[in-house]
Amino acid sequence: MELKELLKRLPEGSVALRKLRDPEVNIDNICFLTATTRCIHSNVLYFSDDVHLPEAPVEEIFNLVLFGCQEVPKGLLESASCNVILLRLEFNPFSCYNDLQGFFLEDIQVTDIVRRMLTAHFTNNGLQYLIEEASRALGNPIVVVDSAYHYVARHVEGRLNPQNPIDRVLEQEFHYESILEDGVAFIEHERISERCAQSSTPIVVYNEVLGANTMVTPSVVHGVTIAHTMMIERDHPFGEVDVECMARLGRFVAQEMQKTNLYVASRGQMDSYFLTSLLNDEQPSHAVTARRLSVLDFRPLPELYLAVFDPNHADVAPHDLDSIAMQLTGCLTNSIYATYERALVVLFSREKGTGLGDYTEELLRKVADVNDLSVGVSNAFEDLTHIQSHYEQARAAISAGRLVSVFLEDGQVYHYCDYAYVQMLDLTNKQYNLLNFVHPSLMRLARYDREHGTELMDTLFIYLQNACNTQRSARMLSLHKNTLLYRLGRIREILGCDLSSGEDQFMLQLSYRVLFYLDLFKSRLNISRKDFRAEED
Numbered sequence: 001m002e003l004k005e006l007l008k009r010l011p012e013g014s015v016a017l018r019k020l021r022d023p024e025v026n027i028d029n030i031c032f033l034t035a036t037t038r039c040i041h042s043n044v045l046y047f048s049d050d051v052h053l054p055e056a057p058v059e060e061i062f063n064l065v066l067f068g069c070q071e072v073p074k075g076l077l078e079s080a081s082c083n084v085i086l087l088r089l090e091f092n093p094f095s096c097y098n099d100l101q102g103f104f105l106e107d108i109q110v111t112d113i114v115r116r117m118l119t120a121h122f123t124n125n126g127l128q129y130l131i132e133e134a135s136r137a138l139g140n141p142i143v144v145v146d147s148a149y150h151y152v153a154r155h156v157e158g159r160l161n162p163q164n165p166i167d168r169v170l171e172q173e174f175h176y177e178s179i180l181e182d183g184v185a186f187i188e189h190e191r192i193s194e195r196c197a198q199s200s201t202p203i204v205v206y207n208e209v210l211g212a213n214t215m216v217t218p219s220v221v222h223g224v225t226i227a228h229t230m231m232i233e234r235d236h237p238f239g240e241v242d243v244e245c246m247a248r249l250g251r252f253v254a255q256e257m258q259k260t261n262l263y264v265a266s267r268g269q270m271d272s273y274f275l276t277s278l279l280n281d282e283q284p285s286h287a288v289t290a291r292r293l294s295v296l297d298f299r300p301l302p303e304l305y306l307a308v309f310d311p312n313h314a315d316v317a318p319h320d321l322d323s324i325a326m327q328l329t330g331c332l333t334n335s336i337y338a339t340y341e342r343a344l345v346v347l348f349s350r351e352k353g354t355g356l357g358d359y360t361e362e363l364l365r366k367v368a369d370v371n372d373l374s375v376g377v378s379n380a381f382e383d384l385t386h387i388q389s390h391y392e393q394a395r396a397a398i399s400a401g402r403l404v405s406v407f408l409e410d411g412q413v414y415h416y417c418d419y420a421y422v423q424m425l426d427l428t429n430k431q432y433n434l435l436n437f438v439h440p441s442l443m444r445l446a447r448y449d450r451e452h453g454t455e456l457m458d459t460l461f462i463y464l465q466n467a468c469n470t471q472r473s474a475r476m477l478s479l480h481k482n483t484l485l486y487r488l489g490r491i492r493e494i495l496g497c498d499l500s501s502g503e504d505q506f507m508l509q510l511s512y513r514v515l516f517y518l519d520l521f522k523s524r525l526n527i528s529r530k531d532f533r534a535e536e537d
Contacts, residue, residue, distance in 0.1 A: 003027050003063060003083060006045065009103040010085075010096055017072060017086040025061055025083065030101050033064075047097050058082070067093035110244045113137045117245070117252055124351075125359045127153045127256040128330025131229075134249050138242060141170065141232045144219075144253055149179040149187075152227060152257070152329050157235070165211045166234050177326065183209045192216055196228065202246040204238060215242060217250035221258055229253050256333070271296060272338040275347055279340055284385040293384075300349035301334050305356055306378040306387060307364070308394040309344040312412075313372060320371075327367050331360040345391070355380075361413070368412040374398045375413045396423045404516065425517045434518060438511040441495040446521065448494050456494070458523055459487045461512055464505060476525070 004023035007015075026043055033048035040046070040054060042061040049068035053076075060081060066072060067087040076082050087093055113134075120133035127144065135142040135155040144153040154174065160167040173180055179187070186209050187193070195203050202217035213233040218225045229250050231242065274292055278284055293299070309324060321344045325337050328346065337346040348356060356364075356377070368375045376397035378390035393416040400422030401414030425434060442457075449457050459477060463484075466472045474484040488499070497504045515521035 001027055003045065006100060006103065007085065009099055011091060011099060014087055014091040014096055015085055016088045017084075019072070019077060019085075020083045021080060022061055022083060025063065027063065030097065032097070045100070047093055065093070065096070067091075067096075109241050113241065113245045114248050117249060121252045121256065124333050125357065126330040126333040127253065128155075128363075129359055130249075130252060130256055131155050134245075134252075135231075138231060138245060140235050140238075140242075142229065142249075143232075144227050144229050145179060146227050147225070149184050150326065151177050151179075152326065153253075164234075166232060169210050170232075177323070183207075193218075193225065193228070197225065202243055202250070207232075213238060215246050217246045219250050219254035219257060221254050226257055227253060271298065271336040274298075275336050275338040275345065276340055278384065278387055279338075279345065279391055282388065284387070286383075286385055289384050298336065300347070300384070302352045302382060303350045303354070303380050304382060304384065304387075304390075305348045305350070305380055306390045306394050307346045307348060308376045308391070308398060309346070309368070309371075310374045310376070310395075310398050311343070311372065312374055324367060324371055324373070327370070328363065331356075331363050345394075347387070364413050373412060374402060376401065377413065377415045379416050396420075396426075421513060422517065425514065429517075434514045438514050439507045441497065442508055442511045442515075445491065445494050446515075455524065456487060456491050457521060458525065459484070460491050460508070461523055462525065463488065463499075464509055464512070468499065468505070 002024050003020065003026075006027055007018075027045050028043040029041075030045045031047070033046045033052040033054075035052060037046075037052070037054075040058050040060065040062055042063070045063045045065065047065045047067065050066065050073060053064075053073065054062075057075065057079065058081060061083065062076075062079070062081060063083045064076065065085045065087060066076075068089070069086075070089070072084055072086050076084050087096060116137045117130065117134050120130045123129065131142050131144060131153040132155040136157060139157075141156040142154070143151055146152050151174070156167075156170060160171045160174075162168055162171065169180075169183075173183065186207065190205060192203075192205065195205075196216055196218045202215050204213055204215050206212075207214045210232060215231045215233070215238055217229050219227045219229060229246065231238075231246055274296060278289065309321075311320075321339050324344055325332075325346075328337075331348070332346070334349045335346055337344060339345070348360070350356060364375050364377075367373065376394035378393040378397070381387075381390050397414040397416040397419050400419035401412075403422060404419060428434060428437075445456055445460065449455065459473075462476050463470070463473045466476065470481060470484055470488075474481045477484065479487075492498055495504075495508075499505065499508075512521070
């Protein structure tokens with residue numbers, strides 16, 4: 001912090017004399033000079049009486065608040081490297097020190113919080129992620145509301161408590177993704193938008209609907225207020241740190257909203273039309289595509305993914321898909337979307353080699369679960385003119401995922417790379433009898449189960465899925481390890497192989513997939529993909 005800014009926090013009327021050779025010197029610490037002080041540092045502001053001043057002249061910049069004397073020693077006044085402030089005798093130097101120290105620590109706290117928000121902003125994880133980080137850093141709920149009073153981002157740490165009046169209102173509004181009638185009436189009656197526009201800092205107003213103070217700051221783009229960011233005094237009282245940080249957050253929100261095409265209606269319609277026409281074009285031209293991207297000023301990152309959000313129920317309206325798109329706000333940075341063939345289609349763009357990212361993957365699962373959707377995600381691609389084939393991949397992933405979910409639950413988000421083999425079976429099934437590809441030894445095991453009432457097919461499937469790990473398999477099957485080993489011995493006898501060969505394992509896994517596809521075998525266990533991830537045994 002610059003010295004001149006720090007000194008503004010000294011009590012009014014406390015300075016008798018001020019002589020600053022370099023008022024812009026950066027101060028990193030404040031301390032009292034003592035008899036044990038051996039070295040003077042140019043980034044420290046020292047408090048001292050005339051008894052503890054250094055005897056030898058200080059060659060580097062010496063920042064000093066002098067107290068307990070009538071005048072400044074002549075040597076300090078004439079020094080070309082000394083910034084000196086003389087306090088009036090009637091002012092307590094310890095009180096002045098505490099005032100500066102409090103402000104100094106407050107500035108450090110602001111810097112840490114702003115750095116945290118800035119880091120979130122530059123991760124390109126989107127507006128929702130920025131608001132989550134800001135809310136955690138400031139310790140109170142934060143919401144972003146657009147000009148139509150819809151929530152475009154929000155975060156409350158922990159679970160909402162219906163017994164708390166604030167939480168009760170927030171829970172209702174979060175359910176509808178919008179400020180309700182009472183809240184809108186309050187905002188308009190209190191002229192919140194006008195007051196924000198007239199203030200150079202965030203405003204604080206008591207919100208009668210919430211029963212709590214709210215701090216509000218606008219997000220302005222090209223002179224137009226596109227949203228308001230609000231923090232609610234729920235978990236701790238507001239302070240000076242909150243004012244400074246919320247002012248910065250309002251600017252970050254404006255920058256994030258410019259990156260997300262959802263918020264400018266005309267721009268969003270153009271992007272939607274571009275994506276739809278691209279999907280309809282069987283042979284898109286590189287030159288035409290590049291020219292249209294230039295007109296749209298859309299510069300996708302090098303790695304592309306196409307995701308299709310397909311409702312699992314028939315009664316879905318276009319505005320429902322728009323609502324789903326709003327819920328995806330947090331991950332739509334550098335992305336565009338459109339409604340296509342009664343589904344929501346999103347073109348994600350990401351940096352090379354980063355994938356969609358954990359944050360986006362988790363948000364896709366949440367949105368799919370809340371709205372009863374199946375989500376298909378294509379493989380990565382780089383050339384937009386290849387979008388049609390990757391749209392087919394996403395659609396194929398949904399079809400395959402719904403089929404395979406009878407034995408492997410994937411949270412309704414299906415990546416084509418995990419289900420490509422099902423499309424291969426689809427194509428093969430049109431020309432060949434797929435049972436020809438089932439290994440005869442597995443058919444013998446299935447016949448043995450039917451004749452003896454055993455569950456060896458299930459046992460072998462779980463064992464293969466767990467990469468032949470007996471401990472994890474026994475745990476999943478709820479068997480003692482010795483019981484599993486006995487069953488595996490019997491399975492090896494029936495199959496006529498010891499299961500140690502990669503070739504045998506591949507043919508058996510393929511055979512299981514064919515039987516699942518033909519609906520000739522179902523596992524009795526309800527399992528998910530994450531159940532097969534490696535873990536410590």
